[in-house]
Amino acid sequence: MASRSTPHARHAVVEPTAAGAHANGAGHHDEAIVLSARDVAKSFGSVQALKTVNFDVYRGQVTTLFGENGAGKSTLMKILSGVIQPTDGEILLEGEPVRFASTTDAQRLGISIIHQELSLAPNLSVRDNIFMGREIKGPTGIDYAEEARQTRALMEELDEPIDPLTPVEDLRLGQQQIVEIARALSVDSRILIMDEPTSALSASEVEVLFRVIRDLKSRGVSIVYISHHLEEALTITDHAVVLRDGVMTAYARRAEIDLEWIVRNMVGENFDLGSPPAGYALGEVALSIEDLSVADSSVSERSVVDHLSLEVRAGEIVCLYGLMGAGRTELLECVAGRVPSSGGQVRLEGEDVSHLSIAERIEKGLVLVPEDRQRDGLVQTMSVGENLSLASIKAFTKGLLTSGRRERGVVEESIANVHIKTDGPRAEIGSLSGGNQQKVVIGKMLATHPRVVLLDEPSRGIDIGAKAEVFKLLAEGAASQGLAVIFSTSEVGECLSIAHRIVVMSRGRIAAEFGADISKEQIMAASGEAVVA
Amino acid sequence: MSKQRQAPVRQRGGFDLGRLLLEGRAFFALIAIIVIFSLLSPVYFTTNNFLTMSSHVAIFGLLSIGMLLVILTGGIDLSVGSTLGLAGVVAGFLMQGVTFDLFGVTLYPPVWVVVILTCGVGALIGAINGVLIAYFKVPAFVATLGLLYVARGVALLMTDGLTYNNLGGQPELGNTGFDWLGFNRLLGVPVGVWVLALVAIVTLLALARTPFGRWVYSTGGNARAAELSGVPVKRVQVSVYVLSGICAAIAGLVLSSQLTSAGPTAGTTYELTAIAGVVIGGAALTGGRGNVRGTLLGAFVIGFLSDGLVIIGVSSYWQTVFTGAVIVLAVLLNSIQYGGRRKRAAPASPSSPASAPPSTTDREPAAADGKSAGKPAVQH
Numbered sequence: 001m002a003s004r005s006t007p008h009a010r011h012a013v014v015e016p017t018a019a020g021a022h023a024n025g026a027g028h029h030d031e032a033i034v035l036s037a038r039d040v041a042k043s044f045g046s047v048q049a050l051k052t053v054n055f056d057v058y059r060g061q062v063t064t065l066f067g068e069n070g071a072g073k074s075t076l077m078k079i080l081s082g083v084i085q086p087t088d089g090e091i092l093l094e095g096e097p098v099r100f101a102s103t104t105d106a107q108r109l110g111i112s113i114i115h116q117e118l119s120l121a122p123n124l125s126v127r128d129n130i131f132m133g134r135e136i137k138g139p140t141g142i143d144y145a146e147e148a149r150q151t152r153a154l155m156e157e158l159d160e161p162i163d164p165l166t167p168v169e170d171l172r173l174g175q176q177q178i179v180e181i182a183r184a185l186s187v188d189s190r191i192l193i194m195d196e197p198t199s200a201l202s203a204s205e206v207e208v209l210f211r212v213i214r215d216l217k218s219r220g221v222s223i224v225y226i227s228h229h230l231e232e233a234l235t236i237t238d239h240a241v242v243l244r245d246g247v248m249t250a251y252a253r254r255a256e257i258d259l260e261w262i263v264r265n266m267v268g269e270n271f272d273l274g275s276p277p278a279g280y281a282l283g284e285v286a287l288s289i290e291d292l293s294v295a296d297s298s299v300s301e302r303s304v305v306d307h308l309s310l311e312v313r314a315g316e317i318v319c320l321y322g323l324m325g326a327g328r329t330e331l332l333e334c335v336a337g338r339v340p341s342s343g344g345q346v347r348l349e350g351e352d353v354s355h356l357s358i359a360e361r362i363e364k365g366l367v368l369v370p371e372d373r374q375r376d377g378l379v380q381t382m383s384v385g386e387n388l389s390l391a392s393i394k395a396f397t398k399g400l401l402t403s404g405r406r407e408r409g410v411v412e413e414s415i416a417n418v419h420i421k422t423d424g425p426r427a428e429i430g431s432l433s434g435g436n437q438q439k440v441v442i443g444k445m446l447a448t449h450p451r452v453v454l455l456d457e458p459s460r461g462i463d464i465g466a467k468a469e470v471f472k473l474l475a476e477g478a479a480s481q482g483l484a485v486i487f488s489t490s491e492v493g494e495c496l497s498i499a500h501r502i503v504v505m506s507r508g509r510i511a512a513e514f515g516a517d518i519s520k521e522q523i524m525a526a527s528g529e530a531v532v533a
Numbered sequence: 534m535s536k537q538r539q540a541p542v543r544q545r546g547g548f549d550l551g552r553l554l555l556e557g558r559a560f561f562a563l564i565a566i567i568v569i570f571s572l573l574s575p576v577y578f579t580t581n582n583f584l585t586m587s588s589h590v591a592i593f594g595l596l597s598i599g600m601l602l603v604i605l606t607g608g609i610d611l612s613v614g615s616t617l618g619l620a621g622v623v624a625g626f627l628m629q630g631v632t633f634d635l636f637g638v639t640l641y642p643p644v645w646v647v648v649i650l651t652c653g654v655g656a657l658i659g660a661i662n663g664v665l666i667a668y669f670k671v672p673a674f675v676a677t678l679g680l681l682y683v684a685r686g687v688a689l690l691m692t693d694g695l696t697y698n699n700l701g702g703q704p705e706l707g708n709t710g711f712d713w714l715g716f717n718r719l720l721g722v723p724v725g726v727w728v729l730a731l732v733a734i735v736t737l738l739a740l741a742r743t744p745f746g747r748w749v750y751s752t753g754g755n756a757r758a759a760e761l762s763g764v765p766v767k768r769v770q771v772s773v774y775v776l777s778g779i780c781a782a783i784a785g786l787v788l789s790s791q792l793t794s795a796g797p798t799a800g801t802t803y804e805l806t807a808i809a810g811v812v813i814g815g816a817a818l819t820g821g822r823g824n825v826r827g828t829l830l831g832a833f834v835i836g837f838l839s840d841g842l843v844i845i846g847v848s849s850y851w852q853t854v855f856t857g858a859v860i861v862l863a864v865l866l867n868s869i870q871y872g873g874r875r876k877r878a879a880p881a882s883p884s885s886p887a888s889a890p891p892s893t894t895d896r897e898p899a900a901a902d903g904k905s906a907g908k909p910a911v912q913h
Contacts, residue, residue, distance in 0.1 A: 336761070362762075376757045376761055380754060381820075386747070390759070390762045391762040393744040394744070
């Protein structure tokens, strides 16, 4: 196994012959189908997760799966990579029906998957990660020199000359992803499934990844790509498969489609993320951030938030746009009391809250909906209801004891207010879809009746329908209750939705401030982001 | 796979023996133990034996309930056995009278003062544990392991390795009544058992019906999320170790009263028995899952099993083997239960496929450990 599939061997066989063939006969080879799904269906018990899916993956091309949360993308991906087996239909690999008993089975046939959460061992080196589980054995144990040589060759092929002995934890996320790709290539993968590969990457890292993908394509590797960033995916894909509620609604070539077509097929109608609520006067200044600084946790003399000042009025919605590392998360966490400041003040309705704990700030009406709902938002061992009521326990406590009846009231009100689709308060939090989980986190904080709500990337990893619902909720809160809202985003399209004001952050400072009538290009230019066509 | 698909079908039938046995495993294990030992020995199933066994269980039960609180927050407390020993020694020391050389007087504190001071010692050890863990970020395993040695060492130092045998007190000194803590019986039941019952009820109420209980569960389930929801996570962590220390001190008082002596080596390795009781009771060592009822059953399983083995005359070496096997089996069943958790969510709602289609794919089988049970629901 190890000797057959070493990159060295692959190199020798593929490069001299295939490189020329691909370059010459591009048109001809492009049409070769490597993988097809024929009437693939999957059900779990009585629940049909996937119905009659048909599509082809072409050699050296990118096929993107589009769809909302719960549309069946993950199920399909798991079927293609051998994690689960279809209940009906078949998978054809180069025209032959195949059945993968496991992921190793699929990998043996040349199909590898790169998960959203990378599966590297951070403490091990790049070399050890690439050869994990299939070490090259020499006469005196593992042949480290040979492994390192092959690793170096692989990384050079991918134009990312990382030293093979670098521990993976020292690499940036984008580089780690490339190590995963190198690992997939080292087992001779012909088909690479990439699940949300760009979700944690910065714009420049995405560029590197896309260059690698183009490079892979030119070498005849087929890619199955899954992403929530529709625009981004459109720049790289050759084919689009759109799923909705487990049914394939559309399948087309890139040349025939545009963004609107995808969205229409994903959600079944034209979608709009809303507009700034109007028809009322903004109130007093609700939150005032004055000259706030936050020190970098690793390099203390550097500031991730650098003498930043910002005011938000009651009823106002402010969008905080910026690239990864611009300091948005640190700013919001500092205002909420999670991270200590190294200077400056935070005032809530005129009162200095800089020295209060998170709990005290919540009590005063300043709440944060964190970015990573799995890590910071939800208690996975608790039910939907217990999660919703966690921040407002005081509201249903009388004397020493909590009141079950009053808690039910709080929870049911929240479920209704933020429109959570659930079997009831006792349902497990894990049984909800991503969008509904996000609504639980938002609902939990709104149940404390705040004056100022901070939301860090509230739309991360949720589908466009849920996104629109979340924004609508915030717009209603601002208009009817005079909530002051700050939400951060890294999708420029979301800036131009419900925000009255767009604040662009870059390197811990405010780089620019715009009204709602600004264009995407201007926002991106202010953030220091190259404008991608 | 096939097994996972069948599970909902079976449950729809209304009766699922496997699931019933799994969920009530500690209870059924206890019944099985009682039945088996009653068949093997005529003295096992007698009121007297049950009372004796119960007073043994009282010790494990008290330690296990304190341990449960700690484990629910995702921690562990290895110092409870030593705390128990130190508490007994402190009580014994106080019962002998405290001499103040400076004033040339010897004070004989009454028993209620002894009880309070002893509990204070337990609380202090717990507070040191809690502060080290919550504020200085020392891993719970290491911090409490350190206190395990320190507390034991202090107990040995205080007594020079000897045992206090005279705990009875004297009527003229006004410090009698120590027997009453564990040795005596109330309504025919050993006082230790009453103490356990009281502690269990208070803990049960605290966990189920107070904000503190909710904080404990949320801290263990996801401390970061709890903190951002305004839960005073650090105070909760300190509190559970303090409570665990107090429970251990109470257990120490009950034990030295039962034995009418207080030795510095009492309670050695009891921390492991306490952890075993919690685990057999179905709590997850990763935190956030578990309850008082299960833990009590766990303590009874361990106590009744080891006493049963003694009664039928199995060698103490074999007792160790049996106890170990039961613990491993319990953990095994725990992982089966929490691994299967998400699959059960699906059939619980026959009407839901129509009303909530977006969540359908979330019901895919998840990874088999409780920790990741919530995770796979992120849909792409």
